[in-house]
Amino acid sequence: xxxxxxxxxxxxxxxxxxxxxxxxxxxxxxxxxxxxxxxxxxxxxxxxxxxxxxxxxxxxxxxxxxxxxxxxxxxxxxxxxxxxxxxxxxxxxxxxxxxxxxxxxxxxxxxxxxxxxxxxxxxxxxxxxxxxxxxxxxxxxxxxxxxxxxxxxxxxxxxxxxxxxxxxxxxxxxxxxxxxxxxxxxxxxxxxxxxxxxx
Amino acid sequence: xxxxxxxxxxxxxxxxxxxxxxxxxxxxxxxxxxxxxxxxxxxxxxxxxxxxxxxxxxxxxxxxxxxxxxxxxxxxxxxxxxxxxxxxxxxxxxxxxxxxxxxxxxxxxxxxxxxxxxxxxxxxxxxxxxxxxxxxxxxxxxxxxxxxxxxxxxxxxxxxxxxxxxxxxxxxxxxxxxxxxx
Numbered sequence: 001x002x003x004x005x006x007x008x009x010x011x012x013x014x015x016x017x018x019x020x021x022x023x024x025x026x027x028x029x030x031x032x033x034x035x036x037x038x039x040x041x042x043x044x045x046x047x048x049x050x051x052x053x054x055x056x057x058x059x060x061x062x063x064x065x066x067x068x069x070x071x072x073x074x075x076x077x078x079x080x081x082x083x084x085x086x087x088x089x090x091x092x093x094x095x096x097x098x099x100x101x102x103x104x105x106x107x108x109x110x111x112x113x114x115x116x117x118x119x120x121x122x123x124x125x126x127x128x129x130x131x132x133x134x135x136x137x138x139x140x141x142x143x144x145x146x147x148x149x150x151x152x153x154x155x156x157x158x159x160x161x162x163x164x165x166x167x168x169x170x171x172x173x174x175x176x177x178x179x180x181x182x183x184x185x186x187x188x189x190x191x192x193x194x195x196x197x198x199x
Numbered sequence: 200x201x202x203x204x205x206x207x208x209x210x211x212x213x214x215x216x217x218x219x220x221x222x223x224x225x226x227x228x229x230x231x232x233x234x235x236x237x238x239x240x241x242x243x244x245x246x247x248x249x250x251x252x253x254x255x256x257x258x259x260x261x262x263x264x265x266x267x268x269x270x271x272x273x274x275x276x277x278x279x280x281x282x283x284x285x286x287x288x289x290x291x292x293x294x295x296x297x298x299x300x301x302x303x304x305x306x307x308x309x310x311x312x313x314x315x316x317x318x319x320x321x322x323x324x325x326x327x328x329x330x331x332x333x334x335x336x337x338x339x340x341x342x343x344x345x346x347x348x349x350x351x352x353x354x355x356x357x358x359x360x361x362x363x364x365x366x367x368x369x370x371x372x373x374x375x376x377x378x379x380x381x
Contacts, residue, residue: 007244011251015258050357052350060354063347075358085357121371130368148364157361168362 028114030135030143031084032158036105040090040154043097048089048155057084074167081141081162088156095151103149106156110145127151132165 041047052060057079064076092098110117110133119132128150135143144165146157 008247011247015251015254048360050353050360052354052357056350056353059347059350063344063351075355079354079358085354085361087357087360089360119368119372121368123371128367128371130364130371132365132368146361146364146368148367155360155364157357157364159361165365168358168365 028135028137028142030114030145030158030160032086032106032109032145032156034086034088034106034156034158036102037088037090037156040098040102043092044090045093046089046091048087050085050087052085054083057082078163078167082159083161084159086156086158090154092152097152098154103147103154106147110147114142115145 061076061079064072064079067073090098109115110131114135114137115133116136117131117133119130121128121130123129129148131147133145133147134141135145141162143161144157144159144163146155148155148157
């Protein structure tokens with residue numbers, strides 16, 4: 001009797017295990033839902049939306065594969081594992097025009113399964129905040145998200161696929177990626193020129 | 200007892216068949232050969248496994264369909280840039296851009312990244328992506344090449360912005376490490 005019930009339960013248990021595995025795999029999706037950012041776009045004075053989906057990525061990689069110089073080769077190696085890139089940037093006229101709640105919806109997705117925060121920088125002085133999240137799976141990177149905010153700006157970069165941030169910084173100054181000046185300029189007022197009288 | 204024995208002997212005694220017995224047997228054999236196939240009854244376990252496999256297939260197909268639907272419901276603007284700025288010392292993305300007015304544009308044609316030129320440093324080296332197009336190429340090939348070129352520029356722009364934001368994080372970490380210790 002017990003053996004019969006075990007025999008009957010075996011396929012049912014297998015079905016349940018398959019369903020759970022499917023749900024887990026489906027839940028680990030490095031692609032963020034960016035629909036909630038429409039609210040930010042409505043308030044922003046400037047908006048940047050850059051989307052490189054699989055089709056565009058394939059076309060770009062195909063184009064880059066035709067170039068033979070070393071710089072393009074580096075870019076090609078960097079983007080070899082990337083499937084999609086989504087960039088959303090919003091700039092506001094005044095401070096306090098956007099709510100943290102608008103950004104918290106993105107943060108709630110990044111606190112889900114699979115994502116882990118590797119860097120979080122908060123600057124009280126300038127108000128700049130930068131958070132970097134990575135999703136790992138199967139021993140490799142599945143996605144990278146950068147969330148950068150300051151009182152007048154919100155930028156979200158969502159990369160699906162394998163990317164090495166260290167290699168990205170090596171590309172500075174090549175293939176249209178301009179060099180960045182890290183040190184801030186100190187502006188000094190020019191010395192006043194003495195006036196000569198005409199007597 | 201002997202009566203019983205006699206009856207048993209007479210019942211079990213051999214009887215010779217009639218003369219036409221062999222002909223009658225041969226006539227009873229059917230003209231077409233009949234093949235007997237023994238079909239074993241399918242075991243209960245096999246039926247259960249078949250049902251399970253069918254259920255798993257249907258569930259997987261439904262999940263795949265839902266995943267495909269969700270991935271296709273992406274952002275409305277694909278490959279479009281409404282306002283693009285230039286990575287600069289203060290505002291990495293929005294410098295040089297224009298105010299958002301009118302509907303968002305689609306297609307990568309609006310992308311034109313320019314580079315700020317601080318006085319204290321040499322002008323950054325910006326390499327334009329150039330690709331030679333053969334003169335004999337058809338119009339469709341040229342269009343594909345142009346689309347691929349624009350896709351590559353779009354990709355470079357996305358990488359530029361990503362790099363800029365990574366620098367923000369790196370700068371924050373660097374500033375922390377340089378704090379004086381008292």
